[in-house]
Amino acid sequence: xxxxxxxxxxxxxxxxxxxxxxxxxxxxxxxxxxxxxxxxxxxxxxxxxxxxxxxxxxxxxxxxxxxxxxxxxxxxxxxxxxxxxxxxxxxxxxxxxxxxxxxxxxxxxxxxxxxxxxxxxxxxxx
Amino acid sequence: xxxxxxxxxxxxxxxxxxxxxxxxxxxxxxxxxxxxxxxxxxxxxxxxxxxxxxxxxxxxxxxxxxxxxxxxxxxxxxxxxxxxxxxxxxxxxxxxxxxxxxxxxxxxxxxxxxxxxxxxxxxxxxxxxxxxxxxxxxxxxxxxxxxxxxxxxxxxxxxxxxxxxxxxxxxxxxxxxxxxxxxxxxxxxxxxxxxxxxxxxxxxxxxxxxxxxxxxxxxxxxxxxxxxxxxxxxxxxxxxxxxxxxxxxxxxxxxxxxxxxxxxxxxxxxxxxxxxxxxxxxxxxxxxxxxxxxxxxxxxxxxxxxxxxxxxxxxxxxxxxxxxxxxxxxxxxxxxxxxxxxxxxxxxxxxxxxxxxxxxxxxxxxxxxxxxxxxxxxxxxxxxxxxxxxxxxxxxxxxxxxxxxxxxxxxxxxxxxxxxxxxxxxxxxxxxxxxxxxxxxxxxxxxxxxxxxxxxxxxxxxxxxxxxxxxxxxxxxxxxxxxxxxxxx
Numbered sequence: 001x002x003x004x005x006x007x008x009x010x011x012x013x014x015x016x017x018x019x020x021x022x023x024x025x026x027x028x029x030x031x032x033x034x035x036x037x038x039x040x041x042x043x044x045x046x047x048x049x050x051x052x053x054x055x056x057x058x059x060x061x062x063x064x065x066x067x068x069x070x071x072x073x074x075x076x077x078x079x080x081x082x083x084x085x086x087x088x089x090x091x092x093x094x095x096x097x098x099x100x101x102x103x104x105x106x107x108x109x110x111x112x113x114x115x116x117x118x119x120x121x122x123x124x125x126x
Numbered sequence: 127x128x129x130x131x132x133x134x135x136x137x138x139x140x141x142x143x144x145x146x147x148x149x150x151x152x153x154x155x156x157x158x159x160x161x162x163x164x165x166x167x168x169x170x171x172x173x174x175x176x177x178x179x180x181x182x183x184x185x186x187x188x189x190x191x192x193x194x195x196x197x198x199x200x201x202x203x204x205x206x207x208x209x210x211x212x213x214x215x216x217x218x219x220x221x222x223x224x225x226x227x228x229x230x231x232x233x234x235x236x237x238x239x240x241x242x243x244x245x246x247x248x249x250x251x252x253x254x255x256x257x258x259x260x261x262x263x264x265x266x267x268x269x270x271x272x273x274x275x276x277x278x279x280x281x282x283x284x285x286x287x288x289x290x291x292x293x294x295x296x297x298x299x300x301x302x303x304x305x306x307x308x309x310x311x312x313x314x315x316x317x318x319x320x321x322x323x324x325x326x327x328x329x330x331x332x333x334x335x336x337x338x339x340x341x342x343x344x345x346x347x348x349x350x351x352x353x354x355x356x357x358x359x360x361x362x363x364x365x366x367x368x369x370x371x372x373x374x375x376x377x378x379x380x381x382x383x384x385x386x387x388x389x390x391x392x393x394x395x396x397x398x399x400x401x402x403x404x405x406x407x408x409x410x411x412x413x414x415x416x417x418x419x420x421x422x423x424x425x426x427x428x429x430x431x432x433x434x435x436x437x438x439x440x441x442x443x444x445x446x447x448x449x450x451x452x453x454x455x456x457x458x459x460x461x462x463x464x465x466x467x468x469x470x471x472x473x474x475x476x477x478x479x480x481x482x483x484x485x486x487x488x489x490x491x492x493x494x495x496x497x498x499x500x501x502x503x504x505x506x507x508x509x510x511x512x513x514x515x516x517x518x519x520x521x522x523x524x525x526x527x528x529x530x531x532x533x534x535x536x537x538x539x540x541x542x543x544x545x546x547x548x549x550x551x552x553x554x555x556x557x558x559x560x561x562x563x564x565x566x567x568x569x570x571x572x573x574x575x576x577x578x579x580x581x582x583x584x585x586x587x588x589x590x591x592x593x594x595x596x597x598x599x600x601x602x603x604x605x606x607x608x609x610x611x612x613x614x615x
Contacts, residue, residue: 004276005283007166017150018154036261066145121131123135
């Protein structure tokens with residue numbers, strides 16, 4: 001991994017990263033909230049179940065990622081799914097069954113299922 | 127910006143959006159750009175000026191202006207200075223710092239380095255409690271990755287500025303969140319506070335100038351430097367700028383972490399964001415500032431939340447715990463709960479805190495057990511004021527706040543406990559009596575069978591009776607009764 005030794009390096013890294021992200025636009029991104037609270041309420045089980053179900057359903061165009069707190073303690077475990085060309089949707093109160101259902105319905109057919117958590121904030125993007 | 131949304135996320139801007147274990151993702155959201163700009167094209171004085179102008183105040187609870195604090199440390203000529211991140215989050219029901227550290231650790235690393243540049247320090251220490259293993263793991267990885275990328279270490283980006291960070295794990299003593307006790311603990315001594323001055327900014331860790339800032343304070347820094355102090359100071363109220371992260375817990379529908387602009391009203395937080403109390407119960411109060419704060423009630427619903435307004439209401443901002451209480455919570459019991467916490471956590475160094483807390487708790491215990499007299503109110507008030515005036519550190523000075531604040535706002539509940547020997551919320555078991563309503567009782571005998579002291583008698587299919595002298599008020603009967611025939615009063 002290259003060291004960042006100047007501001008120019010940093011800018012170049014940002015550009016490369018943007019290009020990489022643009023390429024990702026064609027993919028389904030599944031973001032699982034895995035902070036202590038998410039893990040404690042079963043986030044890892046949900047992620048494993050979704051990975052397994054996606055493989056079973058033959059959905060290969062999908063990328064799983066972990067992130068920190070999504071702030072919805074009351075609805076953990078929570079997962080944000082971004083289908084290509086669509087706005088991200090946050091699904092909450094998942095368990096193993098719900099996670100598999102989510103893959104079969106939303107990831108496969110774009111059919112919204114389970115508990116959708118409305119986004120209740122504005123976020124500052126730098 | 128969607129104006130119907132009440133929250134604005136600055137300190138938690140990346141939490142839940144990026145992989146906290148990936149430095150690439152942080153770099154992708156303009157991570158380390160604030161540091162890069164600072165060390166290559168700004169002066170330490172310029173950075174401090176920018177932070178001062180932003181109006182950022184310490185988010186650990188005290189609310190001291192961050193830029194001013196940095197200025198004190200920068201003004202000291204010394205060969206060695208320290209930047210300390212206070213991640214010893216200990217308020218009951220508060221988890222703001224953990225969320226930031228687990229969701230966006232690099233932002234703290236970056237901000238500490240910026241602070242180091244601004245005050246002339248090359249060493250950073252994060253004091254984090256050992257009960258946060260995942261936060262520690264992610265923070266460690268963030269520091270290692272930053273080193274690997276040359277964003278920490280010697281001569282960062284060829285600027286000649288060097289900075290590195292180490293972790294110190296705290297054993298979870300509440301008092302160690304107080305900055306002087308924290309410094310003592312970092313030095314390997316007992317976590318006991320000492321008298322200020324000298325302030326840490328002049329003589330702190332190993333007697334060197336030290337800046338101690340909270341996690342959330344740091345998390346705001348990169349955003350302020352990238353978007354500018356004018357932008358930041360345009361958010362919030364006159365004297366409290368920016369946003370505050372709160373942990374909404376207790377009797378609230380949408381338990382969770384929220385970040386709101388300063389000046390938002392309590393009503394908006396509890397009802398618009400929090401969704402009100404569960405099961406349609408009446409909202410009663412919210413404890414802000416944890417065990418050091420006080421209760422805000424429905425009467426304060428339209429009060430804009432900022433540092434000064436909360437102080438005026440006998441509460442405080444604190445680190446951001448918000449514990450919501452509904453009609454089923456007894457405020458005397460709540461005061462006792464918080465005092466029980468501080469009584470356990472007092473370090474014992476000064477007498478007002480060590481013994482005062484115990485005496486104060488004993489009076490509350492007397493009241494909740496039904497043995498209180500009206501003299502106790504005066505006793506409690508004078509004891510509380512004495513503790514506030516004479517305790518050594520913030521823990522002791524603020525410890526009587528929950529008592530004073532609830533006595534002030536819920537005087538009627540205290541009076542009911544003492545004069546009428548009743549607990550209006552039905553919590554204090556010694557003041558309750560369980561009754562069977564004869565009209566509703568079908569004589570199923572279930573309560574009599576479940577009663578551990580056999581104080582319920584009655585024939586099958588006839589109304590039962592509870593023997594008040596034998597009842598231990600355990601509540602087993604009320605849970606078992608299928609006909610709502612048992613009530614507590």
